Amino acid sequence: MSLFPVVGRKQPRLRVAWWVIVALLCLGIFMHLIPFFIMISTSFKPASEAMAMPPTLFPREPTLAGWELAFNMTASARSLISQPLSQYFINSVIMTVGTLLLSIPITSMSAYACSKLLKGRSARYWFFFFIGTLMLPGIVTLIPSYLLTRNFPFPLPVAPTIPGTETPFPTIRIWNTFWAVILPAGFSAGNFLLFKGFFDSIPDSIINAARVDGGSEFNIFRRIVLPMSVPVFAVTIYFQFSGTWESYLWPLVVIQDSSIAPLTLAVRRLVDAFTYAGTTNAQTALGQSANVSNLVNQGLSWNGLMVLGLLQAIPVFLFFIVVREYLLKGVRIQGLK
Amino acid sequence: MSSVQLENVVKYYDSALLPGAAPALDHITLEIRDGETVSVVGPSGCGKSTLLKTIAGLERPDAGRIFYNQTEVTQIPTQERGIGMIFQDYALYPNREGQGNLSYYFEVRKKTEEEKQQRLKETAEMMGIGFDLLLSRQVDTLSGGERQRVGIARCIVRDPNVFLMDEPISNLDAKLRERTRVEMRRLLSKFGITTLYVTHDQQEAIFMGDRIIVMRAGRVEQFDSFDALYYTPANLFVASLIGTPPISVLPAERDGLTLRLHSGDSWTLPEALAHTLPPGRLRLAVRPEGWLVALQPGDGLALNVTHIERLYTERAAFAHGQLGGAAINALVPLDFPDTRQVFLQPDWERSYVFHADNESALHVPGVPDLF
Known part of the structure; x- marks a missing residue:
């Protein structure tokens, strides 16, 4: 809006610049949309065409075979992934909702406390403590985190023994449960920053007025601050939602049992099966894996995987549409991303 | 209604912990009589807002004691002190309309709906003509003067013991300020509520206050009626501030x-x-x-x-x-x-x-x- 002055827009130089920027933006949009287009287009192709070289831009014989197969996984697909797809979908929902229910209250309240309840030096120290978790890349803490899920609260492969005895300390094993995904996501430093930035912008006098009115600190947070903070909650819930829904590495590390694996793992397992089978063309695939060849015979190949990918992306997309207005407001407030 | 007493109140801010830093409030002892309106005046940073917050309980004093009606309230949280406070930026709850601003007090105290409606009606009558119309409007559609009226109503709806005002009209334009000032004086003399009125404007202080506290650097320089401040200033600072x-x-x-x-x-x-x-x-x-x-x-x-x-x-x-x-x-x-x-x-x-x-x-x- 403010990129260009309102007055003098008709000047030739500004006009050229205007169209150059429009063109660049269109190019950006195009580049972002191309993969989606390929996904959608491929999902409507028959199995053989999906693996054709060179690939076709539009399906020559559009078919819903891929979609049907993805929804009705046959016995041969079952040998690749042990549960019905709906089970993985439900697992993903459980993890995402659980993470949201735990993380958003914890993160928002800690940010509120840091912004409005603590004063002076202690507020600063706590802020750095919370923000410090951003300084280490997640990959560095992957192994300690994994060990923690094995022998909570010790980040060790084997729990230490109680000094002077042979008995090990009692530990909790959350590895290979939903908790292994949900608990570590209970606090999000990125969302903490967003919350803190927003709460800092709320004048202290409003909080003080509510205190004078007799509201307890929690009641003030719930009845006064929360309704004022809908945009920032929308932004953080969206980030948390998409982050958990799309997470792959951490569930891969801590979830072994396929009955509780999320959708990302299932899709990946199928993709792997096809990739190992060398699905660059149908012939090789047929030769190398009986299971995969069965699937291909039923018309499932990359077209089905694209369907899975789309199914995987749809919830995030729908969620984005729901919170879009607040997201944009949040972007305006925070200047984020 | 109640009197307010301060006994040797000292307040340091966290940022002033360095050696040699001056306290925000330096051994303040004073007594505000029941039903009296007292103005607090002084240059910026002299601790007048801190004094108000300390009396409200929003800041805890580092030493000294505070009494309402001879009852010590130093350790009692703001929530239970039964005070009303008006802020310079009005501090209305932006996501509630006028009435919602007034009713938060009743919500947190679990008062009955009848009591709330009764008090709202009484308040609207006291606030005068046209006040009902403000109650149904969203806060961001109200002008500065209207917001301050809602802010005042939010305080009187609860029948407070003590009224604390932190530069309530300094954000209004000059003409409105004069009108609001007269209006507030009228309301205050009608209720007879003990009031502490912080301002940096001596005219306002003289107009609103039965007595005036002159503050400098966290200390009370003089606490007396306007005539006494004018004709018998305790020191040169008071003499040059007043008049x-x-x-x-x-x-x-x-x-x-x-x-x-x-x-x-x-x-x-x-x-x-x-x-x-x-x-x-x-x-x-x-x-x-x-x-x-x-x-x-x-x-x-x-x-x-x-x-x-x-x-x-x-x-x-x-x-x-x-x-x-x-x-x-x-x-x-x-x-x-x-x-x-x-x-x-x-x-x-x-x-x-x-x-x-x-x-x-x-x-x-x-x-x-x-x-």
């Missing part, structure tokens, strides 16, 4: 009956006054109306008039100039002729003398006995 145009301060030196200014000019002191003053350096302070202005040289010293400011609405004029390095403004009649030079002598009965170093009062005129 418009400000008091003129002339550094001087007394030698016998002679009072010599830095410029070398001198006046002769009356004997009675001279005996009460120590010899040596002093500060003479004279208010605009405390000058004897003459067009002919007599006992007076010549003042080169830079300009004469005629305030037709006030039916007065002030002659401005420099004397002995100090800015002078002397009250003259409105029809005073335009002239480049007048001759000035302090009306010794109405002049103030302060200690040169600690600025404490050595001689003040005293409150005139008008009746």
